[in-house]
Amino acid sequence: MQACRSLVVAAASRHGGTCEIADRLATTLAEVLPEGWTVVRSDLSDLRTLDGADAVVLGSAIYFGHWMHSAARALSYVKDAALFDLWLFSTGPISEIESENAQIISANAMVTSGQAIEHKVFGGRLDTSRLNWIERAAATAVHALPGDHRDWDQVDEWARHIAEQLGVVPARPGGAAAS
Template structure:
């Protein structure tokens, strides 16, 4: 019997690319960690608007950039479209958006609890994001200026990679015997 290595799907909604970079880092960390390499885990990051089907994956991470306390529409739509499938496999959620030291806003995104309930997610993490004025629209730049929002990259790559390794360990531990 041919072994099927475990597969992890990282689905992401990103407006200016920062959250997509977090998703790619999560996928890399999961595949490159000892548990992932030993099990032959493959992990890919795909934009939510492409609506990748989660049925052939052993675990799913769904993440979104957060604006005004809410996930992007394409992430919410993805969760709703595949809710039945997602509830039958390990799912993790992440949000990206707070900026500054300490991170602002400090609250959980409004969508975190409803998305966790809808998908049966095991966990939700909030990662600080990046605010680069050069990537913003005119209206967004005006809002950032008015709010005196701190500019810069506040992402914690070590924390992101550690979570990717934790997810890989969980997914590889749950693959049925004989499949690895």
């Protein structure tokens, strides 16, 4: 009998689009992970939900070039733990200027340093009617393109990729997944 292991999917989102990606990741992961895995979709209000997880998928919408405060706080909380496998994802903004898209992503450093397995960037959803004037000004400044730029096939593909990696990782003594 396989040990029961858990994966937590959590994300920060101001207008809901990034949380919808986290929901989709959690749903797909729950469908495709091998028997013995439990998927928990959590918000970031209580970081203790990350404690004891064997794997974590953590994401954030990008605002003003940075992860949202709650996601950055969660990242700080988990980055030194090294007790589980960590995948990161970011959403938006989608800019007409490709170099600006690359400049806003800081989570890549955690992958380079070995603190996270992978950082994936997904297109976001930008509905300018839901933005306050400061957010609209920032979106204009970075040439963000209004509309829904989320690619659900890409989200599902990444979830399957994570599941494949977790499916071949043997359990550590005590139930945690090996890195």
